[in-house]
Amino acid sequence: MGIEMRNLTKRLGGETVIEGVDLSVRMGEILFVVGESGAGKSVLMRHVIGLHKPDWGSVYVDGERVDSLPEKKLYTVRERCGFVFQHPALLDFLSLEGNVAMPLRRRRGMGGTQAAEEARLWLRRVGIVDEGSRFPDEVGAGVKKRASIARVLALQPRYVVYDEPTTGLDPVSARRIDALIKRHAEEQDVSTIVVSHDLRSLAIAHRVAFLHRGRLRATGTLDELRASSDPVVRRFLLGGNPQSTEALATQDDDICYSYRRE
Amino acid sequence: MVIEAQPHRAVFFLGRTAVGVIRTVGSMVLLGGRALSGLRRPTWPAGELFSQAYLAGNRSLLLVAITLAFVGMVLVFHACIQSQRVLGEMSLVGPAFLQLIIREFGPTIVALMIAARVGAGISAELASMVVTEQVDALRMNGADPARYLVAPRLVSVWIMTVALCVFGCAVAAVSGAVTANLLFGLSYDTFISFSMTRTGDLVTGLAKASAYGFYIPLAASWAGLSASSGSEGVGRATTAGVVVGSLGVIVLSAVIGAAVFGLGL
Numbered sequence: 001m002g003i004e005m006r007n008l009t010k011r012l013g014g015e016t017v018i019e020g021v022d023l024s025v026r027m028g029e030i031l032f033v034v035g036e037s038g039a040g041k042s043v044l045m046r047h048v049i050g051l052h053k054p055d056w057g058s059v060y061v062d063g064e065r066v067d068s069l070p071e072k073k074l075y076t077v078r079e080r081c082g083f084v085f086q087h088p089a090l091l092d093f094l095s096l097e098g099n100v101a102m103p104l105r106r107r108r109g110m111g112g113t114q115a116a117e118e119a120r121l122w123l124r125r126v127g128i129v130d131e132g133s134r135f136p137d138e139v140g141a142g143v144k145k146r147a148s149i150a151r152v153l154a155l156q157p158r159y160v161v162y163d164e165p166t167t168g169l170d171p172v173s174a175r176r177i178d179a180l181i182k183r184h185a186e187e188q189d190v191s192t193i194v195v196s197h198d199l200r201s202l203a204i205a206h207r208v209a210f211l212h213r214g215r216l217r218a219t220g221t222l223d224e225l226r227a228s229s230d231p232v233v234r235r236f237l238l239g240g241n242p243q244s245t246e247a248l249a250t251q252d253d254d255i256c257y258s259y260r261r262e
Numbered sequence: 263m264v265i266e267a268q269p270h271r272a273v274f275f276l277g278r279t280a281v282g283v284i285r286t287v288g289s290m291v292l293l294g295g296r297a298l299s300g301l302r303r304p305t306w307p308a309g310e311l312f313s314q315a316y317l318a319g320n321r322s323l324l325l326v327a328i329t330l331a332f333v334g335m336v337l338v339f340h341a342c343i344q345s346q347r348v349l350g351e352m353s354l355v356g357p358a359f360l361q362l363i364i365r366e367f368g369p370t371i372v373a374l375m376i377a378a379r380v381g382a383g384i385s386a387e388l389a390s391m392v393v394t395e396q397v398d399a400l401r402m403n404g405a406d407p408a409r410y411l412v413a414p415r416l417v418s419v420w421i422m423t424v425a426l427c428v429f430g431c432a433v434a435a436v437s438g439a440v441t442a443n444l445l446f447g448l449s450y451d452t453f454i455s456f457s458m459t460r461t462g463d464l465v466t467g468l469a470k471a472s473a474y475g476f477y478i479p480l481a482a483s484w485a486g487l488s489a490s491s492g493s494e495g496v497g498r499a500t501t502a503g504v505v506v507g508s509l510g511v512i513v514l515s516a517v518i519g520a521a522v523f524g525l526g527l
Binding site: 051087 | 305307310394395396398399400401402403404405
């Protein structure tokens with residue numbers, strides 16, 4: 001049981017974005033999928049919930065092949081597998097509470113009052129219950145992000161995929177999100193996949209998968225990756241350490257890092 | 263320099279265009295079907311129908327009024343001059359103008375205004391929802407975007423388009439009558455005469471207004487939901503919504519006109 005991707009390949013706009021990726025997440029595990037921007041991390045994860053169909057390969061959720069399911073049958077997969085989008089993706093015309101309550105009404109069949117109570121409970125759990133009556137354009141990025149997480153967690157899925165949950169947030173908000181992800185994974189025993197290029201978040205990972213130019217370059221614990229002899233992996237992990245800026249800048253094989261000197 | 267004819271390129275271009283048109287029409291029909299199936303059990307938020315109707319109808323009143331007032335003035339001005347020159351009198355200008363406005367110009371010009379104003383708004387709104395992943399979030403939450411987003415827009419814009427077409431025809435008739443009276447001394451009684459307007463003209467006008475009212479939000483929604491990522495994608499989708507909407511109005515006008523003519527109405 002769990003989520004498994006086998007030999008996944010995806011082409012978008014004439015370019016191969018994902019190539020031959022084999023990846024799985026075990027029950028109760030926090031798996032981080034890391035890589036530079038444009039490495040194909042988000043595209044890879046959208047295959048899990050059927051928002052992308054692979055050109056080659058297959059995706060299994062709880063042993064059921066999901067990549068060939070029609071849209072209607074994907075609803076059951078999406079009930080089991082929550083997805084926190086990179087953008088908060090809150091509906092502008094609903095309050096934060098309304099955004100969290102909406103899937104509870106649609107998916108759990110709750111009445112308006114019950115869904116609103118449950119929504120407030122989850123907003124409290126993510127620490128923004130006082131903001132519940134406000135609309136998405138009235139609150140900051142961190143609050144929106146937490147509301148989008150509450151919307152997903154309220155359905156109590158067995159798996160949760162977070163797509164860059166800390167991108168664009170200040171360090172305090174980012175660490176708060178990390179703590180929230182870890183606490184929920186431990187308390188509810190859910191499998192968690194976090195797509196990120198925020199290396200400071202790796203502290204909460206059980207296992208890390210490193211994606212480079214659409215290919216899975218390395219997997220293992222954070223310590224195993226740190227001990228890797230692969231120069232691409234080492235360079236990426238060094239990028240998260242401010243003391244390594246000088247070392248990175250002296251490497252002459254990739255000009256994209258040279259701006260760090262300035 | 264010798265320019266060689268390259269017929270295969272022309273064939274390739276025509277074939278690609280035909281495939282594109284068929285694909286566009288096909289995906290629009292599918293979207294419309296899904297949206298209409300959502301009308302059996304509405305799932306959109308309470309008040310959405312009224313807010314969309316307000317945006318499409320009330321907020322377009324001034325634009326439609328000004329446009330149709332000027333169209334009425336210009337058409338009647340030229341019609342009076344020509345009528346005076348050719349026939350030596352202007353008694354038929356009013357009846358002919360009213361028939362033309364009800365049957366053709368009123369609904370079509372109002373629809374073009376709605377395609378530009380309301381269609382652009384729908385395309386841009388839905389496209390920005392696509393690029394900010396709100397549409398994906400809806401799908402994740404078990405809501406079909408066609409039923410949740412497109413259906414209420416379809417219903418409200420359809421009702422308001424028909425209403426605006428009637429309103430636009432009335433404005434054009436009044437402005438035309440005022441122009442004929444002030445500039446050419448034609449009495450209001452002579453001008454406002456429905457002697458040339460038959461039931462078929464009314465049916466044609468209403469049929470066109472209904473068809474436009476259904477087509478414009480559908481084309482705009484299709485363009486918005488087909489948006490690619492980024493602000494550039496929103497811009498392209500908005501342009502596509504207006505272009506496809508306006509072109510469709512012209513094509514529908516010709517098709518309905520031909521069909522009505524064929525039926526002998």
